[in-house]
Amino acid sequence: MTGVRVGLDIGATKILGVVVAGDGTVLAQAREQTVAGPDGVLASAGAVLERLAEAVDGPLPPDVGVGVPGIVDRRRGAVKHAVNLGLGGDWFPLADQIGARAGALRHFGANTARSHFGANTARSHFGAGPARVTLENDLNAATWGAHVLSGADDLAYVSLGTGLAAGFVLDGVLRRGAHGAAGEIGHVPVDPAGELCSCGQKGCLELVASGSAASAAWPSRDVPPAQALFAAAAAGDPTAVAARDRFVDGVADAIRMLGLTVDPRTIILGGGVANLGAPLLDAVAGALRAQAATSPFLSSLDLASRLTLVPRGVPVGALGAAMIGDAG
Known part of the structure; x- marks a missing residue:
């Protein structure tokens, strides 16, 4: 063997x-x-x-x-x-x-x-x-797995699971960080008046853009909360639409942060929430384009075009x- x-x-x-x-x-x-x-x-x-x-x-x-x-x-x-x-x-x-x-x-x-x-x-x-x-x-x-699957040597892997974090392969090298904390973007505070995060800070991005955030916004017992949230929003429920848009904007904020700090060639969405597939990809890409609509600088980065998903069912x-x- x-x-x-x-x-x-x-x-x-x-x-x-x-x-x-x-x-x-x-x-x-x-x-x-x-x-x-x-x-x-x-x-x-x-x-x-x-x-x-x-x-x-x-x-x-x-x-x-x-x-x-x-x-x-x-x-x-x-x-x-x-x-x-x-x-x-x-x-x-x-x-x-x-x-x-x-x-x-x-x-x-x-x-x-x-x-x-x-x-x-x-x-x-x-x-x-x-x-x-x-x-x-x-x-x-998982980041190295995304590299193996995609063949991309310059990528950020965004894990949308219970929490939110990113991993990097830069010039073919896995970036771990000096203290193993590279990519802990979920614990970047974005709302000083926000709720207390498990990390001890307030208003962390993970509280808006993660599987836990989707669960808090739209609890569900029968199907994964993110799936239930997107389905209810697609059916026109105004409360679900607002919750979905807040979630999607948070994911777009995370990707914009990666684009402005690391500037990876490829950005791959993974984790349990990514099982939503095309609805998630399309929504996040749309939010990124909306953010760039008033900024020629952001528009020139074309972050939306760099997005892709881990194929469904791939371990x-x-x-x-x-x-x-x-x-x-």
């Missing part, structure tokens, strides 16, 4: 795993619900690895990339402050722990490892050595995690 790799995208609600070829082609996928806490996260990740081994009907490849929220020390393979995963303020050696579970699957595959050693023994018998695990922040992993985070070793 030369060049084949494994990627895990670990989130608060689910863990998505992929096996990919060297060119980024997805060969197999598996998904499990995330159980919070150190033992739960490891058990969930181990279940995904076992399902991937079953899907490829043989041993897993030696290279495993993992995208995880929180502060990541790539050299140590450790994460902290992944609070949504139940991993608190102390460094947790996630790479070694996942490597221990991938080791047996690397040598024997899921069925043989379980039948010869039992699930628990198989996961720990060989240690981390047989699997080379690379740990990365989940946004950076960009897991794909990026699998390929993150190429990012350096």
Whole structure:
């Protein structure tokens, strides 16, 4: 399985795993619900690895990339402050722990490892050595996945998920930042009189332009709130129209900020809200054109023409995690 790799995208609600070829082609996928806490996260990740081994009907490849929220020390393979995963303020050696579970699957595959050693023994018998695990922040992993998918070497990836953040590949290089805080645009204050943000500041952009903002503006139990909001606005509900326009203007503000600071050639919208597809893309592009209508300078930047979407259903985070070793 030369060049084949494994990627895990670990989130608060689910863990998505992929096996990919060297060119980024997805060969197999598996998904499990995330159980919070150190033992739960490891058990969930181990279940995904076992399902991937079953899907490829043989041993897993030696290279495993993992995208995880929180502060990541790539050299140590450790994460902290992944609070949504139940991993608190102390460094947790996630790479070694996942490597221990991938080791047996690397040598024997899921069925043989379980039948010869039992699930628990198989996961720990060989240690981390047989699997080379690379740990990365989940946004950076998704950004690299967007780079692999698009082929663009100068891009900003805007993640519209529970929160709002951006990742960058500039001149083919993943930009992480000196303190790992590059692209935390969701925590740029835009309204001094606004609500208190979870980061401790007031009026952050994330409170206007994120999945959480859409949920607060238009709560929904049956479908994702952003989808419900856009549907109600399309049906002519005046309250929904106002809420949608405020949301879209916030996303356009985020993109304008990126255009005026980083000036990326390509801007890719991803995250759960991006599953809206064309309605989101068209609305944000329209808001950008409206903002530029009275500014020849903004008009000359033509930000709307740089926008694109992650293809629906593509596991960009897991794909990026699998390929993150190429990012350096």
